[in-house]
Amino acid sequence: MYITIETLWKKHKNKSLIARLTSHNWKTVAKKIKEIEQEKYPKKKPHPRILDSCKEQIIKYLEENLSAVRIREKLQEKGMKVGYSTVKDYIGSIKKRDNIFIRMHTLPAEEAQVDFGYTGYTPFQGKKRKTWVFNMRLPYSRLDYYEAVYDQRVETFIRYHSNAFTYFGGIPKYIKIDNLKSAILQANFYEPIYQNMYKQFACHYDFHPLPCRVRRPNDKGKVESGIKYVKCNFLQGRRFTGEKEVRERLTNWNTKVNHRIYGTTRKVSQEIFEKEEKVKLLPLPQKNFKLVKVGSRKVCHRAATISVNRSLLM
Numbered sequence: 001m002y003i004t005i006e007t008l009w010k011k012h013k014n015k016s017l018i019a020r021l022t023s024h025n026w027k028t029v030a031k032k033i034k035e036i037e038q039e040k041y042p043k044k045k046p047h048p049r050i051l052d053s054c055k056e057q058i059i060k061y062l063e064e065n066l067s068a069v070r071i072r073e074k075l076q077e078k079g080m081k082v083g084y085s086t087v088k089d090y091i092g093s094i095k096k097r098d099n100i101f102i103r104m105h106t107l108p109a110e111e112a113q114v115d116f117g118y119t120g121y122t123p124f125q126g127k128k129r130k131t132w133v134f135n136m137r138l139p140y141s142r143l144d145y146y147e148a149v150y151d152q153r154v155e156t157f158i159r160y161h162s163n164a165f166t167y168f169g170g171i172p173k174y175i176k177i178d179n180l181k182s183a184i185l186q187a188n189f190y191e192p193i194y195q196n197m198y199k200q201f202a203c204h205y206d207f208h209p210l211p212c213r214v215r216r217p218n219d220k221g222k223v224e225s226g227i228k229y230v231k232c233n234f235l236q237g238r239r240f241t242g243e244k245e246v247r248e249r250l251t252n253w254n255t256k257v258n259h260r261i262y263g264t265t266r267k268v269s270q271e272i273f274e275k276e277e278k279v280k281l282l283p284l285p286q287k288n289f290k291l292v293k294v295g296s297r298k299v300c301h302r303a304a305t306i307s308v309n310r311s312l313l314m
Contacts, residue, residue, distance in 0.1 A: 051090045106139045108282035112172040119225030124243045135226045140264045141273040146254045170281025176210045204289045206213040
C-alpha cells in the first residue's frame with residue numbers, strides 16, 4: 001500500500017484519485033503522503049523465525065566449533081524438525097550481526113592476553129599522576145594478574161610480564177598483545193615489526209608474542225573485560241593516600257577476584273588454574289631477563305661529546 005501510494009503521488013496523481021484507486025480513505029492517503037514528503041518510511045515489522053527459541057543454544061554450539069550439519073543433528077535430537085538450509089541461513093544471520101561475537105576457547109596454558117587500561121590519576125610520590133592497570137589474564141582458567149603502573153615504557157611492560165609469570169609460576173605458549181609501541185613498532189597481522197627488546201625478552205622466556213588485528217578488540221576480549229572489571233569494581237569510589245596503598249589494596253583485591261565464582265564458567269578461577277592449567281605452563285628460566293637501556297644520542301660537533309643521564313662523555 002505504502003509503495004503504491006508513493007508511486008502514484010510521484011506520478012502527480014491527486015489524493016482523491018489515489019484514494020479511489022487504492023480503495024483507502026482520503027485521510028489515510030493524505031497521512032501517508034505527508035510521511036513520504038518528510039521521508040518517514042515505515043519500519044519493517046520483525047517476523048519470528050522458527051529457530052529463535054533455540055538461539056542461545058545455537059550460539060553455544062558455534063562456540064564449540066560445531067558445523068551447521070552437526071548443529072542440525074543436535075537440534076533434531078532435541079525434537080526440533082528443521083531442514084539443513086534453515087539452520088545454515090539462521091547461523092549466517094547470527095554471524096552477520098555486529099553485536100554477536102562467538103566466544104573463542106583456548107587450551108590450558110596455551111595463551112595469555114595482556115593489556116594496559118587507563119584509570120585516571122592516583123597519588124604518586126606526593127603528586128597526582130596518570131595511572132594504568134596492567135592486566136594479564138589466562139583465558140582458559142580466567143586467572144588474572146593486576147598491577148598499577150605509571151608509564152607505558154617497554155621496560156615497564158617487560159617488568160610486569162616477568163612479575164605475572166612469577167605469579168603464575170610458569171609461562172603460557174602464546175602472549176596475545178595489543179599493538180602497543182612497547183611491543184609492536186609497526187602493526188601488521190602477517191609480518192609485524194616487534195620492538196627489539198621485547199622480542200629478545202620473548203625469546204628468553206620462550207613464548208610467542210601474538211599481536212591482535214588493528215581495531216579488533218574482540219581478538220583479546222577476555223583481557224578487555226578484565227580491564228573493565230578492575231575499573232568498575234576496584235577503582236570506582238575508592239581513595240588512596242599513595243602508590244604503596246594502591247599496590248597493596250590492588251594485590252589483595254586481585255587475590256579475592258581469583259577466588260570468586262566466575263560468571264561465565266560458574267567455577268572458581270584459582271581452582272581451575274591449580275587443577276588443570278598450572279602443570280602445563282612452560283617452566284620459568286633459571287636467570288631473569290636483564291633490562292638494558294638502549295637509545296641514540298647526537299654528538300655535539302663543537303665539544304665532540306654526548307650526554308647520557310646528564311653526564312658528558314667524550
